[in-house]
Amino acid sequence: MEKILNLLRNNARLSNRELAVMLGITEEQAAQQVKALEKAGIIKGYLTVINEAKIENAPVFAMIELKVVPMKELGFQDIANRVIALEAVDSVYLMAGDYDLAVFVKGKTMQEVATFVAKRLATLDSVLSTNTHFILNKYKEDGIVLDDGSTQDIRSTLKSE
Amino acid sequence: MSPIHFNERLAKIPEGVLHKYLDLATDPTILSLSVGEPDFPTPFHIRQAAIDSITAGKTFYTPSRGLLSLRKEISAILSRKHQLDYDPATEIIVTIGASEALEASFITLLNPGDEVIIITPAYITYAPIIIMAGATPVPVVTTAANGFKLTPEALEAAITDKTRLLVLNYPSNPTGGVMTHEDYEKIATILRDKDIAVISDEIYSELTYGVKHASIAQCEGMRDKTLVINGFSKAYAMTGWRLGFVCSSPEIIRNISTYHSNAMLCPQTISQFAGIEALKNGDEDIEHMRGEYDMRRRLVIDRLNAMGLPCATPLGAFYAFPDIRSSGLSSMDFCSALLSSKKVAVIPGNAFGAAGEGYVRFSYSYSLAHIQEALDRLEAFMNEIKSKK
Numbered sequence: 085m086e087k088i089l090n091l092l093r094n095n096a097r098l099s100n101r102e103l104a105v106m107l108g109i110t111e112e113q114a115a116q117q118v119k120a121l122e123k124a125g126i127i128k129g130y131l132t133v134i135n136e137a138k139i140e141n142a143p144v145f146a147m148i149e150l151k152v153v154p155m156k157e158l159g160f161q162d163i164a165n166r167v168i169a170l171e172a173v174d175s176v177y178l179m180a181g182d183y184d185l186a187v188f189v190k191g192k193t194m195q196e197v198a199t200f201v202a203k204r205l206a207t208l209d210s211v212l213s214t215n216t217h218f219i220l221n222k223y224k225e226d227g228i229v230l231d232d233g234s235t236q237d238i239r240s241t242l243k244s245e
Numbered sequence: 246m247s248p249i250h251f252n253e254r255l256a257k258i259p260e261g262v263l264h265k266y267l268d269l270a271t272d273p274t275i276l277s278l279s280v281g282e283p284d285f286p287t288p289f290h291i292r293q294a295a296i297d298s299i300t301a302g303k304t305f306y307t308p309s310r311g312l313l314s315l316r317k318e319i320s321a322i323l324s325r326k327h328q329l330d331y332d333p334a335t336e337i338i339v340t341i342g343a344s345e346a347l348e349a350s351f352i353t354l355l356n357p358g359d360e361v362i363i364i365t366p367a368y369i370t371y372a373p374i375i376i377m378a379g380a381t382p383v384p385v386v387t388t389a390a391n392g393f394k395l396t397p398e399a400l401e402a403a404i405t406d407k408t409r410l411l412v413l414n415y416p417s418n419p420t421g422g423v424m425t426h427e428d429y430e431k432i433a434t435i436l437r438d439k440d441i442a443v444i445s446d447e448i449y450s451e452l453t454y455g456v457k458h459a460s461i462a463q464c465e466g467m468r469d470k471t472l473v474i475n476g477f478s479k480a481y482a483m484t485g486w487r488l489g490f491v492c493s494s495p496e497i498i499r500n501i502s503t504y505h506s507n508a509m510l511c512p513q514t515i516s517q518f519a520g521i522e523a524l525k526n527g528d529e530d531i532e533h534m535r536g537e538y539d540m541r542r543r544l545v546i547d548r549l550n551a552m553g554l555p556c557a558t559p560l561g562a563f564y565a566f567p568d569i570r571s572s573g574l575s576s577m578d579f580c581s582a583l584l585s586s587k588k589v590a591v592i593p594g595n596a597f598g599a600a601g602e603g604y605v606r607f608s609y610s611y612s613l614a615h616i617q618e619a620l621d622r623l624e625a626f627m628n629e630i631k632s633k634k
Contacts, residue, residue, distance in 0.1 A: 108543060240277070242485075
């Protein structure tokens with residue numbers, strides 16, 4: 085199970101047949117294991133890592149630090165539920181440290197993100213403060229280096245250095 | 246200008262097929278599967294040990310045979326992993342890569358007129374260095390049908406009264422073949438009472454898949470006539486550090502040392518400190534890299550066989566050596582055509598001696614995505630060949 089996860093973590097497009105061959109199991113076993121991981125909620129989806137900077141009208145990304153007042157009984161769950169329901173929000177993490185929630189959002193323009201923070205996030209009950217950081221450049225995403233130049237095989241560059 | 250005179254033996258080195266081929270493969274957009282070195286960077290803790298030695302100013306000469314602390318670690322790991330016991334003080338010498346280990350061994354053991362049996366397809370540099378040492382390489386042909394192993398029959402047929410040395414290289418570059426302890430016992434039976442020494446180049450010893458690495462030095466009566474050569478390049482992804490070693494009897498090591506101490510003085514000090522760290526704390530790194538190679542190996546073999554390039558399952562190293570004769574092309578023509586039409590570089594089998602004709606060497610020391618793309622192009626190439634027939 086762990087081996088299948090590690091392979092899919094790095095390349096979600098591997099077929100059941102390829103997984104089976106690489107792990108020395110049958111194709112049926114590979115299919116079953118993937119199904120079981122999906123059913124157990126361990127595999128939650130299959131995404132594509134996109135270097136957004138290369139596409140036209142690339143979106144704007146921001147990370148917003150949220151300080152909140154935890155609710156009695158519910159703790160942070162209630163506010164987290166309200167934040168994750170917002171469509172512009174990509175990721176939400178509960179943090180240890182100076183603030184409580186790290187919220188990653190995506191928008192068409194900086195203005196759109198600013199409006200979103202001011203009108204939708206800051207106004208939520210129990211939000212004490214927001215601190216917005218716009219992302220200037222992404223170097224590495226989910227383990228993948230985004231700049232094509234720095235992914236060159238050093239072995240071949242050394243031969244012509 | 247008066248002419249410069251060169252060593253006459255240089256002219257006897259046959260022109261390398263490999264160099265001819267590499268001259269073709271210079272386009273930087275080519276997808277290469279030709280490299281014979283790990284794609285992993287040297288593990289960070291090993292690099293750090295080298296940095297620490299530099300910071301501490303440990304950049305002087307070491308003993309000619311290498312730091313005793315390194316030789317002790319080599320002794321310990323060979324005992325722990327391969328049940329080979331060598332005295333760090335008298336039976337181990339550290340060299341500048343396994344390459345110098347080979348060169349020093351050939352120079353030390355050979356005289357003009359001697360014959361050296363090499364197992365072909367063979368690592369490219371054996372024959373040239375044997376020729377430079379004044380001796381004659383005698384190729385023994387191994388085949389895919391028996392996993393490219395040396396058989397006792399083939400060995401006996403090659404032995405003459407001039408034979409002084411047998412060179413073994415298992416796990417094999419380029420075939421990925423391995424020899425088991427039982428296989429070696431049969432070879433040892435032939436050699437035990439003959440004055441033929443054995444060089445066992447075990448540089449891929451840590452990269453075997455599902456089988457335990459064996460050494461002919463483990464066979465009774467063979468230890469003191471065998472030179473076990475190994476190094477750090479493949480096991481710890483340390484090719485550029487140039488660090489290797491020879492283990493053998495005190496007499497053989499003393500003789501190699503006479504040559505090595507004059508030719509090289511001592512191995513690189515910085516690399517030796519990296520080597521100590523690798524041997525002490527590198528087991529997990531090997532485990533990780535071997536696991537990755539193994540998965541790629543399975544994928545490569547499965548797809549090569551499926552596309553009509555039959556391939557004996559390699560049990561060691563990081564090469565597949567498929568039979569390409571179904572294409573109707575020679576090794577060189579196959580590689581040139583694949584290069585020009587699909588921009589994929591693999592090495593023609595005859596670069597490893599005449600026995601490699603009809604094969605190509607496919608290295609899987611590349612990322613999975615790189616290998617998959619190359620396999621897709623190779624498959625398209627094979628489909629075009631089939632449709633033309």
